[in-house]
Amino acid sequence: MNWQRAAIATAAAVPLVALFAYGMTRDPREIPSPLPGRAAPDFALEVIRAGDEPSTGGLQPGDTLRSSELRGQVVVLNFWASWCLACRDEHEVLSAAARTYADRGVRFAGVLYNDRPAAGLEWIAQMGGQSYPAVLDPRSRTAIDFGLYGVPETFIIGPDGVVAYKHIGPVTTPVLTDQIERILPPIAAAP
Amino acid sequence: MRVAWWVVVGFLGFSVGEIPYSGPLLHAQIAATTDSALEARVRAVASELRCPVCQGESIQDSPATLAQEMRTVVREQLAAGRTPEEVKKYFSDKYGEWILLRPRPRGWNMIVYVLPVVALLLGALVVMRVTRRWARPEESGSVSAQHVDTTTPS
Numbered sequence: 001m002n003w004q005r006a007a008i009a010t011a012a013a014v015p016l017v018a019l020f021a022y023g024m025t026r027d028p029r030e031i032p033s034p035l036p037g038r039a040a041p042d043f044a045l046e047v048i049r050a051g052d053e054p055s056t057g058g059l060q061p062g063d064t065l066r067s068s069e070l071r072g073q074v075v076v077l078n079f080w081a082s083w084c085l086a087c088r089d090e091h092e093v094l095s096a097a098a099r100t101y102a103d104r105g106v107r108f109a110g111v112l113y114n115d116r117p118a119a120g121l122e123w124i125a126q127m128g129g130q131s132y133p134a135v136l137d138p139r140s141r142t143a144i145d146f147g148l149y150g151v152p153e154t155f156i157i158g159p160d161g162v163v164a165y166k167h168i169g170p171v172t173t174p175v176l177t178d179q180i181e182r183i184l185p186p187i188a189a190a191p
Numbered sequence: 192m193r194v195a196w197w198v199v200v201g202f203l204g205f206s207v208g209e210i211p212y213s214g215p216l217l218h219a220q221i222a223a224t225t226d227s228a229l230e231a232r233v234r235a236v237a238s239e240l241r242c243p244v245c246q247g248e249s250i251q252d253s254p255a256t257l258a259q260e261m262r263t264v265v266r267e268q269l270a271a272g273r274t275p276e277e278v279k280k281y282f283s284d285k286y287g288e289w290i291l292l293r294p295r296p297r298g299w300n301m302i303v304y305v306l307p308v309v310a311l312l313l314g315a316l317v318v319m320r321v322t323r324r325w326a327r328p329e330e331s332g333s334v335s336a337q338h339v340d341t342t343t344p345s
Contacts, residue, residue, distance in 0.1 A: 032287060
């Protein structure tokens with residue numbers, strides 16, 4: 001038995017196997033976004049459906065949701081589509097959170113991504129309504145500006161207009177609550 | 192003969208008649224060449240950007256809707272006078288350096304460029320050593336060569 005040769009082969013193979021093993025634990029689709037910590041891109045999106053409660057939107061169909069008018073408020077921007085299965089899982093979470101935070105000045109909006117407006121509206125009706133306004137993003141310009149590579153994706157923008165958090169995949173109540181509370185101004189947080 | 196003459200006259204008349212139209216025609220030709228130049232630049236930039244919804248495909252090659260929209264963004268920005276570098280920076284600001292199919296040669300990215308060369312050199316070294324070892328017994332008739340000779344059925 002050639003011990004030296006075996007030792008060399010092992011020394012060469014172990015780091016390689018370790019590297020591949022590490023690679024197996026990583027999801028190649030989870031790409032770190034450079035957006036958090038940076039100013040959120042400007043947007044002006046047409047509203048196709050107001051929120052079910054006036055307190056959670058104040059916008060009517062045909063109005064434009066502008067980033068410039070949202071300064072000073074925490075904004076939760078959710079990209080979704082009627083063809084997106086994972087969007088069904090998070091829909092009630094978002095709708096409930098929008099209701100909870102309505103009186104604390106947190107604005108929610110659902111951006112329809114790569115979909116027909118009619119299909120989006122039908123989907124909302126199927127899901128039993130939506131407490132926050134739905135807006136259109138023709139030609140995915142805002143989606144590209146936000147570095148979107150799939151739905152659902154949720155962005156939380158601080159009162160200063162800086163992206164505070166980006167969530168890939170269906171969002172959960174604990175994550176949403178934690179991230180909103182983290183940046184919600186303390187004055188607004190006082191009961 | 193007379194027919195030939197009329198053909199010539201007809202040709203002349205036709206070309207004279209064409210003259211007033213040559214202006215817009217030229218314009219159209221120039222527009223077409225600048226368009227194709229722009230398209231070539233769009234293709235060059237688009238083939239260096241990764242399609243976010245595909246597996247290892249550029250936005251130039253992908254038929255995905257998002258890739259098509261991204262190509263339109265590339266075209267618009269180039270037409271507006273941005274340089275290819277500026278357009279690529281716009282996308283890497285949004286998507287991170289991941290979006291660049293050819294990573295910038297700096298920092299840890301250098302591994303991608305250096306490692307294949309190092310691996311190739313190491314491989315060449317191994318091949319050289321092994322072939323030299325194979326060649327040596329024939330010349331010197333060493334113990335291992337004799338051992339091989341005795342085991343091989345002849």
